[in-house]
Amino acid sequence: KQEVTQIPAALSVPEGENLVLNCSFTDSAIYNLQWFRQDPGKGLTSLLLIQSSQREQTSGRLNASLDKSSGRSTLYIAASQPGDSATYLCAVTEGAQKLVFGQGTRLTINP
C-alpha cells in the first residue's frame, strides 16, 4: 500500500530565504508526482507535475525534483515571499489516476 510522507509538518522562515520541502513515497510504481498548494478555505492548486520518467520541473521560483528509485521528491522555493504562505501537499498518481497524498507541510513566510 502506497504511503506518502512529508517532512517537516510545519516550517516558518523569514522572507527572502530559499527553502526545501521534502516528500517520500514507498512504492515507485507511479505515473507522476504532483505538488499542490492549499490556501485556507480554498481548494488545491497544482503547482508542478513531474512525470515518472522525468527528474525535475521548474516554474518560476519553484523547482521540483523526483528520484523515483529512492522514493523521494523535493520542492525548492527560491526567494520566499509572504504570499507563499500556504500548505504544500505532495501526491503520487497510481493506477486509474488515483492520487495518494501526504499530510502536507504548513509553510509560513514571515515579513
Next chain:
Amino acid sequence: DTAVSQTPKYLVTQMGNDKSIKCEQNLGHDTMYWYKQDSKKFLKIMFSYNNKELIINETVPNRFSPKSPDKAHLNLHINSLELGDSAVYFCASSQDRGVLAKNIQYFGAGTRLSVL
C-alpha cells in the same frame, strides 16, 4: 468561470439526516473524483468516475453514494449522517486521454460538512 464548482460551500446538519453535495466541471474532462479531508488534513480519495462509469471505490461506508448524471457532473449523496462524516469534501476532475502521466487533477474549493 470557475472550472470545478461545488455546492454548497458549507453544510451544517444533524446526525441521521441525508444530504447531497453537487459538483460540476466545465473543463470537458472525462474523469471526476471525490476526496475527503479529515480534521488532521489528510486527503484521501473516495470515488472516481470516468464517463459516468465508476472506476475507483475506496473503502467507504455504503451510506455514501456517488451519482454521475453526465460526465460534467458528479454528486455525492450521504445517508444517515454520523459525527465522523464531518470533514471537507473536495471534487476534482482530469482529462484522461493520451499520456496519463501528464494528467493534472483540478480541484473545487471544497464543501465543509459539519454534523452536529
